[in-house]
Amino acid sequence: MDEVLTRPLFRDAYLQTVKKKTDDGILSVYKFQKGGEVFSESEKFALLAAPVISSLLEGTVAPGESKLSAFFKSAGRGIGKIPEIGLKIREIESKKKAVDKVEIGQATAQEKIQQLGRRADDNVIVKRVNGVIDSIVSQPSEKFVKDRSERENVLNDIGKIKNLYNKLGEPSGPVEGNLNRFSAFLGLDQNISELMALQENVNKNYIQALRGAQVGPKEEGTFANILPTITDAPSVYKAKLKALEEGMRDLNSRINNEGIVSNPGKYDFSKIEKILNTQIGEFQKNAPTYKLSPEGALIKVK
Numbered sequence: 001m002d003e004v005l006t007r008p009l010f011r012d013a014y015l016q017t018v019k020k021k022t023d024d025g026i027l028s029v030y031k032f033q034k035g036g037e038v039f040s041e042s043e044k045f046a047l048l049a050a051p052v053i054s055s056l057l058e059g060t061v062a063p064g065e066s067k068l069s070a071f072f073k074s075a076g077r078g079i080g081k082i083p084e085i086g087l088k089i090r091e092i093e094s095k096k097k098a099v100d101k102v103e104i105g106q107a108t109a110q111e112k113i114q115q116l117g118r119r120a121d122d123n124v125i126v127k128r129v130n131g132v133i134d135s136i137v138s139q140p141s142e143k144f145v146k147d148r149s150e151r152e153n154v155l156n157d158i159g160k161i162k163n164l165y166n167k168l169g170e171p172s173g174p175v176e177g178n179l180n181r182f183s184a185f186l187g188l189d190q191n192i193s194e195l196m197a198l199q200e201n202v203n204k205n206y207i208q209a210l211r212g213a214q215v216g217p218k219e220e221g222t223f224a225n226i227l228p229t230i231t232d233a234p235s236v237y238k239a240k241l242k243a244l245e246e247g248m249r250d251l252n253s254r255i256n257n258e259g260i261v262s263n264p265g266k267y268d269f270s271k272i273e274k275i276l277n278t279q280i281g282e283f284q285k286n287a288p289t290y291k292l293s294p295e296g297a298l299i300k301v302k
Contacts, residue, residue: 143259177231216265
């Protein structure tokens with residue numbers, strides 16, 4: 001082997017091999033170790049010996065210098081690099097042996113707002129590696145964001161109707177409501193016109209929100225039957241508004257990140273039934289009442 005390495009062709013080839021291992025501070029070797037096993041004992045020895053062998057092969061004998069002196073001088077240069085390589089090996093092995101702590105869970109409100117550009121109430125699931133957000137596992141879709149804005153507009157309009165309705169002295173009913181409808185049609189009362197325009201928007205957008213969430217025909221049909229009209233008695237009108245408001249809040253809590261309900265056709269109308277019957281019965285004895293059908297839909301009794 002010694003004789004072979006003294007030949008220039010083989011000597012240069014071997015030096016190139018050694019340089020590949022040492023020129024990048026052993027990092028080039030780590031690229032191939034990533035995902036595999038930690039260095040074996042023979043690999044460690046070869047890496048530690050590489051700078052010494054390289055220095056000996058590149059060494060020369062100066063005029064007047066003995067071969068032994070030149071040998072130790074060259075060996076000393078290589079030995080001086082051994083501690084650095086040893087530390088690199090230890091660092092690499094430590095990284096390889098360390099186990100990352102991976103967690104999947106809900107992002108905090110602060111993370112959603114400051115890091116992810118979301119709302120605090122968004123359902124955002126993230127992957128954390130060693131406590132730092134690495135990636136987003138699940139977040140609201142574009143459809144969810146768009147439809148949520150429309151549902152919030154419906155709730156805002158219901159609030160406006162309630163305020164305006166009370167301000168105008170509850171202007172609905174079989175007789176008064178028809179008169180007010182005619183007045184709004186002729187443009188004689190701007191307040192009544194505004195009330196009816198808000199009511200029309202709520203009724204239209206409410207059904208649209210239900211369809212967007214894919215609740216199913218039973219739920220959509222039930223809420224379509226309790227949309228308020230200007231001819232409803234005041235107690236019925238207010239009860240319907242309250243029921244719609246509660247139904248929309250329930251809908252918001254049932255929608256997943258894709259913008260649809262996870263349990264279509266399974267909505268429990270008992271709470272809506274109670275709201276309607278309690279408030280209507282409290283103010284008007286002869287007003288209609290509601291009950292759940294055998295299929296679970298809400299129907300008007302009288």
